Amino acid sequence: MVSKYSNAVLLPLLLFGIVIAIWSAISAQIPGFPPPSEVWSELLVVLSDPFYNNGAGDQGIALQLGNSLARVFGGFALAIAVGVPVGLLIGMSKNAYTAFNPYIQILKPVSPLAWLPLALFVFKEVNTTAIFVIFVTSIWPIIINTALGVRSVSEDYLNVARVLQLSPFERVFQIILPVAVPFIFTGMRLSLGIAWLVIVAAEMLTGGVGIGFWIWDEYNNLNYSHIIIGIILIGVIGYILDAAMGLIADFFDYRKRGLK
Amino acid sequence: MSAKPFLKIDHVDKIFPLGGGKEYVALRDVQLDIKENEIVSIIGHSGCGKSTILNLIAGLDTISNGTILLEDKHILAPGPERAVVFQNHSLLPWLSVYQNIEMAVRKVLGEELSSSEIRDHVMKYIQMVNLDHAKDKYPGEISGGMKQRVGIARALSIEPKVLLMDEPFGALDSLTRANLQDHLMRIQMQTGNTVVIITHDVDEAVLLSDRVIMMTNGPEATIGEILEVNLPRPRNRLELQHNPEYLRCRGAIIEFLYSKFAKEDE
Numbered sequence: 146m147v148s149k150y151s152n153a154v155l156l157p158l159l160l161f162g163i164v165i166a167i168w169s170a171i172s173a174q175i176p177g178f179p180p181p182s183e184v185w186s187e188l189l190v191v192l193s194d195p196f197y198n199n200g201a202g203d204q205g206i207a208l209q210l211g212n213s214l215a216r217v218f219g220g221f222a223l224a225i226a227v228g229v230p231v232g233l234l235i236g237m238s239k240n241a242y243t244a245f246n247p248y249i250q251i252l253k254p255v256s257p258l259a260w261l262p263l264a265l266f267v268f269k270e271v272n273t274t275a276i277f278v279i280f281v282t283s284i285w286p287i288i289i290n291t292a293l294g295v296r297s298v299s300e301d302y303l304n305v306a307r308v309l310q311l312s313p314f315e316r317v318f319q320i321i322l323p324v325a326v327p328f329i330f331t332g333m334r335l336s337l338g339i340a341w342l343v344i345v346a347a348e349m350l351t352g353g354v355g356i357g358f359w360i361w362d363e364y365n366n367l368n369y370s371h372i373i374i375g376i377i378l379i380g381v382i383g384y385i386l387d388a389a390m391g392l393i394a395d396f397f398d399y400r401k402r403g404l405k
Numbered sequence: 406m407s408a409k410p411f412l413k414i415d416h417v418d419k420i421f422p423l424g425g426g427k428e429y430v431a432l433r434d435v436q437l438d439i440k441e442n443e444i445v446s447i448i449g450h451s452g453c454g455k456s457t458i459l460n461l462i463a464g465l466d467t468i469s470n471g472t473i474l475l476e477d478k479h480i481l482a483p484g485p486e487r488a489v490v491f492q493n494h495s496l497l498p499w500l501s502v503y504q505n506i507e508m509a510v511r512k513v514l515g516e517e518l519s520s521s522e523i524r525d526h527v528m529k530y531i532q533m534v535n536l537d538h539a540k541d542k543y544p545g546e547i548s549g550g551m552k553q554r555v556g557i558a559r560a561l562s563i564e565p566k567v568l569l570m571d572e573p574f575g576a577l578d579s580l581t582r583a584n585l586q587d588h589l590m591r592i593q594m595q596t597g598n599t600v601v602i603i604t605h606d607v608d609e610a611v612l613l614s615d616r617v618i619m620m621t622n623g624p625e626a627t628i629g630e631i632l633e634v635n636l637p638r639p640r641n642r643l644e645l646q647h648n649p650e651y652l653r654c655r656g657a658i659i660e661f662l663y664s665k666f667a668k669e670d671e
């Protein structure tokens with residue numbers, strides 16, 4: 146009998162073998178499409194010196210990824226700084242909700258990349274533009290989930306606050322935020338996931354240092370194995386970001402703390 | 406007991422606006438004087454407006470006509486001198502038992518007490534409801550009866566003038582409920598609080614109360630009859646079982662609820 150744990154290793158390995166086989170078959174059909182072996186050896190080369198810096202156009206993979214991450218975290222931090230207070234406001238005030246809601250509904254479905262040319266025109270600088278695009282990407286889920294968290298505060302808890310005559314400030318910090326924080330983290334986790342998707346596309350358009358531009362640049366260099374390496378690294382980092390946000394979210398969730 | 410009313414509910418109406426210009430008159434001309442240190446229960450069929458009266462006294466809802474006075478002061482908003490024990494305990498689940506009570510004490514008495522006095526004060530009320538062993542547990546980790554005890558301790562810890570309880574034991578099994586009723590009577594004898602307790606349990610009403618307020622059915626519900634329970638305290642549920650006064654009170658309430666103001670759909 147195969148145990149649950151060896152299954153968890155064996156089954157993905159089996160699929161890995163199938164993927165490698167299909168990939169090899171494809172590279173045999175398309176001239177120049179790098180086979181798995183070539184990507185593997187290139188990956189070792191790329192990872193062997195991740196921090197080299199030969200000027201703007203030629204930097205190690207860690208610096209490329211680091212630049213992308215810095216933009217993502219910059220825009221993400223701004224989105225939290227603006228989105229959480231706005232979300233609290235529209236969650237607590239019916240009037241604020243009525244005022245903001247139509248704009249949120251209209252702006253939310255706009256691809257963040259549509260903002261890119263406008264941002265480039267205004268900022269005239271690649272880095273700020275990318276950070277702005279990530280800000281626009283991240284802000285909607287944060288606002289919406291924060292407001293949802295505020296609205297899910299039960300009437301009973303608010304009545305407790307009223308009987309104790311908590312000030313608005315105390316009400317926010319002692320009653321509303323403890324309930325809303327898990328929702329806020331859900332919004333942040335969603336935002337970060339989308340931001341990581343969007344940064345690749347944004348960097349392809351803006352150029353400069355960053356994983357998105359690196360992939361585009363390697364396309365122009367006809368270095369296709371690097372494109373595949375880029376895809377794999379983006380995936381791994383995206384997974385790590387999501388898992389880390391999940392851990393942080395659980396840490397701040399009283400419902401999960403209480404179970405310990 | 407002073408003869409002067411402590412809590413005066415004077416010609417109070419409560420009208421809920423419904424959509425489309427309609428309205429629902431929940432309470433009509435409710436009049437009740439409650440004395441200091443008195444335990445009064447309000448009994449009536451579900452939907453008659455018991456919670457509505459309690460919310461008006463608590464200040465959680467607004468009075469449509471009439472006034473409610475506590476020690477001659479108009480009740481316009483909620484305040485800690487009228488502590489509420491909610492039916493579903495409404496403890497904050499992210500705070501431990503101790504922290505739930507501490508938060509209330511800190512807010513209401515924080516300016517008068519040093520931090521060590523706050524700790525002693527919180528512990529005094531935790532001990533009053535026999536929960537020392539559970540003080541660091543979270544609400545999600547303790548039973549319904551224990552949660553309700555914490556709710557009572559929290560309400561009493563802010564030293565209210567009036568303790569308002571909305572079917573506090575309604576969701577509990579009958580053994581736990583009996584236990585908490587005894588707790589409440591014992592604590593009230595110590596603290597001398599004025600208590601308004603809503604119930605739909607006839608035995609609970611007689612056992613706990615100095616007076617039982619019986620409500621007619623809504624709409625336009627009002628006080629139908631007021632029953633004085635002339636039983637000495639401390640009261641013991643075992644001894645009361647065959648006590649003629651106990652049986653008289655019980656009979657009067659049952660007569661009121663199931664004969665004079667019977668409700669078809671119950």
Ligand SMILES: Nc1ncnc2c1ncn2[C@@H]1O[C@H](COP(=O)(O)OP(=O)(O)O)[C@@H](O)[C@H]1O
Pocket residue numbers: 421422429431449450451452453454455456457458623
């Ligand atoms: N906010 C409200 N809007 C309209 N009607 C209400 C509202 N709150 C309570 N009512 C009505 O008032 C009546 C009394 O309710 P309530 O005081 O909760 O009864 P109970 O005696 O069961 O506690 C009920 O018929 C209820 O439907």
Ligand SMILES: [Mg+2]
Pocket residue numbers: 455456457
């Ligand atoms: Mg009720």
